[in-house]
Amino acid sequence: RLKISRLPYYQQFLELVKEHPDAIYLDIGCCFGNDVRKAAADGYPLGNIIASDLRGDFWQLGHRLFNTTQDTFPVPFVEGDVFQDSHISSLLTLPAEHQSIDADTLSKLNSLTPLKGAISAIHASALFHLFDESHQKILARKLACLLSPRPGSMIFGVHVGRPVKGFRVEGAGLGGLGASMFCHSAESWKTLWEEKIFPPGTIHVEAEVTEMSRDDLNAPPSIKFYQLTWCIRRL
Template sequence: MDRIKLPLDENLWDALQIDDGPELEYLKSQTGIHDPDTLKKHIMAVQAKAYEYSPYFCIRSFSFARIRIHRLPAYPAVMSLVRERPDAIMLDLGSCCTHKLGLKLLDTYRSNLVGTDIRKVAVDGYPLQNLLASDLRREFWDLGHELFQSTPGTFPVSFLAGDVFDPSFLTLASVSTSTSASSTPSPALSNLASLTTLNGQTSILHASNFFHLFDEQKQTELAYLLAGLLSPLPGSMIFGFHVGREKKGWRRDILCSGRQMFCHSPESWIQLWESIFPKGTVRVEAVLQKQGEYHPSLLVSEGPDDGVMVWSCIRL
């Protein structure tokens, strides 16, 4: 089905309610633009360019300008882990995927299209050389530089474009049962040609607004792929959020012309991850949030069973 392309609406900026407080101060500090009106015009100019690439709802609603990763329950553990293991690699997985929905190709549907969250991680002290962003397309990453008025020189976080379901980009690997560090030196992220090199070496993997793009079979396949990337060391984790339901099944996604979206429940999501890793080697938590704290637009739905599932899978 075709994605709905509504006209841009300046009033949606006011609906975000970030005209004061920490989020606005963050945007000011990262863009270098301190006048609120000038900042708003700058963000709208980037929004218009992004909307021409693809008319995603998260672009129209300005959600790409919000930071959410620091609100996730697992985030303090992320920062604690990197203090203990300064060389820990973190991968922010966007929508490194191409998946057929009807006759159309769905490439990405993220509130973090321009790298907003990974920039927050960097600001909070994560070593830049150990951060990697990956998405299907580079255009939005480049727009992130425009939004935050940075360059690859001033913000040298590596970016790798590719399709996570393409075996030439990410080869499925067995889940490691070892609890010791790999003897293989960590690769230089700026030199990577594919994600396969990171199998078994990724300490932190963030995947938000991602899994709900696919049907149940593809979500399972994706979970196995990400599990293969994860380091066996205790504390290594995969975490994020996406649309969920109280009972797993299909829901109608109003934002994409009514296409069907498969959603796990917290119970089925926990069961999936526990079936991938050896028993007793991970702690999986998943909670369904009915409020729009993480992504208000995702709660545009057809029934009361829908919500945003906030989750983590952490190595023990």
């Protein structure tokens, strides 16, 4: 299911590459590549896109689903676990300046670590809520190190949230992660990025928690589900 084009920051994302022709877009947790393909269809250059997920099987299934091959849809895919240093080094620090990466180098990557400071847009939807609070912070820190410090660079997405930070109890036992899922609120999400990831005054954070429909879980009407829609933008 498409997510990226439904986000309120999508047009700003597409404008990035018009302003900066070298703007690289990373889709982290890309699964089949639905969102990558939507961005490409809407004009984001294939040579500026890179996709990554835990397993390459997802990407190959995407080729089957969309009847493409790596030759006909030549977006580089890098397989890896975001929490492993072999994929994104935990030794990375926030970049002081933008790094330029050419398409040839991008196509030959076997990890994301060389992209420190080179990514202008990172899309991360349905990803953070898979992890506990401490691992969400680790992931945020790693993605922040990949992001270019150039003004306008952005990390954005949507995932499960709550009006109040804590563990989700709605729908426990209905086929979802239930009470085991840690969820940020809009306020705690802003605090994470503004106070624990980036230096003060270097980013603008938008975050909103809204009620969402989960008809697939057949939950009683009294049970509410929420999503956190967000964008971090470098100033």
